[in-house]
Amino acid sequence: MIVDSLICSRLDREGIEEIRAGGVDSVTVTCGFWEDANESLDSIVRWRELVAEHRDIAAIATTAAEMTQARDQGRLAIVLGFQNSSFLQGRLGYVEAFAQLGVRVAQLTYNIQNDVGGSCYDPEDSGLTRFGEEVVAEMNRHGMVIDLSHVGNRTALDAVHTSELPVAATHANVFELIEHPRNKPLEVLRPLAERGGMIGLTTYHNLTRGYVATPAEWAEMVARSVDLLGIECIGIGTDSNQRGTDSYREWMRRGRWSRRPQLGAAPPPGVEPSQRPDWFSGPQHFGRLGTALAERGFSAAECEQILGGNWMRFYDAVIDTPLTHTPDWKVVTQ
Amino acid sequence: MIVDSLICSRLDREGIEEIRAGGVDSVTVTCGFWEDANESLDSIVRWRELVAEHRDIAAIATTAAEMTQARDQGRLAIVLGFQNSSFLQGRLGYVEAFAQLGVRVAQLTYNIQNDVGGSCYDPEDSGLTRFGEEVVAEMNRHGMVIDLSHVGNRTALDAVHTSELPVAATHANVFELIEHPRNKPLEVLRPLAERGGMIGLTTYHNLTRGYVATPAEWAEMVARSVDLLGIECIGIGTDSNQRGTDSYREWMRRGRWSRRPQLGAAPPPGVEPSQRPDWFSGPQHFGRLGTALAERGFSAAECEQILGGNWMRFYDAVIDTPLTHTPDWKVVTQ
Numbered sequence: 001m002i003v004d005s006l007i008c009s010r011l012d013r014e015g016i017e018e019i020r021a022g023g024v025d026s027v028t029v030t031c032g033f034w035e036d037a038n039e040s041l042d043s044i045v046r047w048r049e050l051v052a053e054h055r056d057i058a059a060i061a062t063t064a065a066e067m068t069q070a071r072d073q074g075r076l077a078i079v080l081g082f083q084n085s086s087f088l089q090g091r092l093g094y095v096e097a098f099a100q101l102g103v104r105v106a107q108l109t110y111n112i113q114n115d116v117g118g119s120c121y122d123p124e125d126s127g128l129t130r131f132g133e134e135v136v137a138e139m140n141r142h143g144m145v146i147d148l149s150h151v152g153n154r155t156a157l158d159a160v161h162t163s164e165l166p167v168a169a170t171h172a173n174v175f176e177l178i179e180h181p182r183n184k185p186l187e188v189l190r191p192l193a194e195r196g197g198m199i200g201l202t203t204y205h206n207l208t209r210g211y212v213a214t215p216a217e218w219a220e221m222v223a224r225s226v227d228l229l230g231i232e233c234i235g236i237g238t239d240s241n242q243r244g245t246d247s248y249r250e251w252m253r254r255g256r257w258s259r260r261p262q263l264g265a266a267p268p269p270g271v272e273p274s275q276r277p278d279w280f281s282g283p284q285h286f287g288r289l290g291t292a293l294a295e296r297g298f299s300a301a302e303c304e305q306i307l308g309g310n311w312m313r314f315y316d317a318v319i320d321t322p323l324t325h326t327p328d329w330k331v332v333t334q
Numbered sequence: 335m336i337v338d339s340l341i342c343s344r345l346d347r348e349g350i351e352e353i354r355a356g357g358v359d360s361v362t363v364t365c366g367f368w369e370d371a372n373e374s375l376d377s378i379v380r381w382r383e384l385v386a387e388h389r390d391i392a393a394i395a396t397t398a399a400e401m402t403q404a405r406d407q408g409r410l411a412i413v414l415g416f417q418n419s420s421f422l423q424g425r426l427g428y429v430e431a432f433a434q435l436g437v438r439v440a441q442l443t444y445n446i447q448n449d450v451g452g453s454c455y456d457p458e459d460s461g462l463t464r465f466g467e468e469v470v471a472e473m474n475r476h477g478m479v480i481d482l483s484h485v486g487n488r489t490a491l492d493a494v495h496t497s498e499l500p501v502a503a504t505h506a507n508v509f510e511l512i513e514h515p516r517n518k519p520l521e522v523l524r525p526l527a528e529r530g531g532m533i534g535l536t537t538y539h540n541l542t543r544g545y546v547a548t549p550a551e552w553a554e555m556v557a558r559s560v561d562l563l564g565i566e567c568i569g570i571g572t573d574s575n576q577r578g579t580d581s582y583r584e585w586m587r588r589g590r591w592s593r594r595p596q597l598g599a600a601p602p603p604g605v606e607p608s609q610r611p612d613w614f615s616g617p618q619h620f621g622r623l624g625t626a627l628a629e630r631g632f633s634a635a636e637c638e639q640i641l642g643g644n645w646m647r648f649y650d651a652v653i654d655t656p657l658t659h660t661p662d663w664k665v666v667t668q
Contacts, residue, residue: 036372037372038371038372041371041425042425042427044431045425045427045428045430045431046427048427048430048661048662049427049663052661055663059664059665061665062665066665069665075665089372091375091376091379093376093379093380093382094375097375097378097435100434101435327382327386328382328385328389329381329382329383329394330394331393331394331395331396331403331404331411
């Protein structure tokens, strides 16, 4: 299984075909950044309609077994995820409801503090709030992956320790290799890895400075990450935004919380902008990542782990877990 | 199986126990009258929490088989329903989403016209709208019972003919027996019955004038309804509102669409108000309905049909139907 643990593309048939052309079997998509519960329902409906329209090449998967099954049917497995917890709209009970609707990944915060905790761009990170603790436990119960990619370090570390199940940073790199607030330091990643968590190393150029000009550079970053953290926690989350428009990027970065431009992971004025490399202009080039890893000296088995095997083990442990029990309100089938 | 096809009570443990004391095995509850999508999600969460708290005596059932299973476990089967289609908030895709969350009954309109059609109190009934036609087809696909109790006659008749599956009036009486705009005329009920539909005859005193002072009167109304429509379409939907408050009744009747008092089914000023009979002051007296029917001369088999057997046949046909297929977007389990 080849897994891309996060993209933010608004997909169409061409986009799905590009991902398939890269050899990817399962991809987590972004259903929302700032959307409230109602808008998030709307987004889920739109994703369902998109996938239903292209069901010859795609299917929404809600378990590791379904991801494999979709692959065996020749279809791209699409995992529904959110890059924020705004879809909860402050309601703990919505974790179960949205899990039932197929959501399997949710980031605790996006680019600004919310009722769950602090983001990686906040000067002060409150840590996980009391609501955040409840949300983490509830996500554990309902098999929803806790994503820490944009989360502040203190909140992220709290989540690592609070969660009964392994947690993930689906699209980030190692801060000690590339100093960027969006990348995660070893003080977060080491306990995350020790507890079975995952980091989806990204190709996103703004988070990969110095390791992205060539496939060999990128493979070197992976190798160093493996040296620092061990191989079991390493996967790939490209953060691809296929044919993303300026207005979509502006929505991501600014949402509705500011009237001024917001940068997100883009460099501030005066810093030379990084460039998206030609060798990886989108998920259609995912295959090149495997080639680069092999050329860097990773064995076939190690490549298989990094390219998706580790993610599948994680999904199996987190999504299909003894904690994802039959709800108390349901008639139990005996 | 003993079935009450509609109550509007806000239940607590005492309310659940009252229903059980009446011998009822399965009851459809009202999750909302005027609530939008977000408020409806909130309501579903609250119902789940209530049932989870009292799971020793109740369970949410989503199929006819689950209703029976709950009964066999000694628990009251609770079926989630809405008395309006406002939870859809104009989105066709929400039928599937709310069905997935366990909603099995929805009335097309409550007491005023909406985007689906006209209500029984509207001077002009538009008939089923184009959106209404889509909603009916989508409810068929997802096993949601189409409830016509408060729906205008023209819209109701359109729904009878548009629906591929049988439809229901879960809580109403026969207009030709009791002339009230909320009761349904034979021109609606006969085609409804011919197509396998159901009417839940009610004990609600405002809709039962002349047939409610004694159990024998009420049984006479049932007998006349059976004479007019045949026995197969006859069930019971009490419309009970256990310990309902004035403010709750005001919410039902006025919602947010008027600043003036609205009457609903209550008699207008100058008309002597009808009285809730002592012999049926709530669902704890449901057993008396069976006794009254037996005393009126219905055989044991006929009583069984009216008290729940007919509803179970209907639920089996409408909720678990070949139309309730695996969604197109899902990985099909082979």
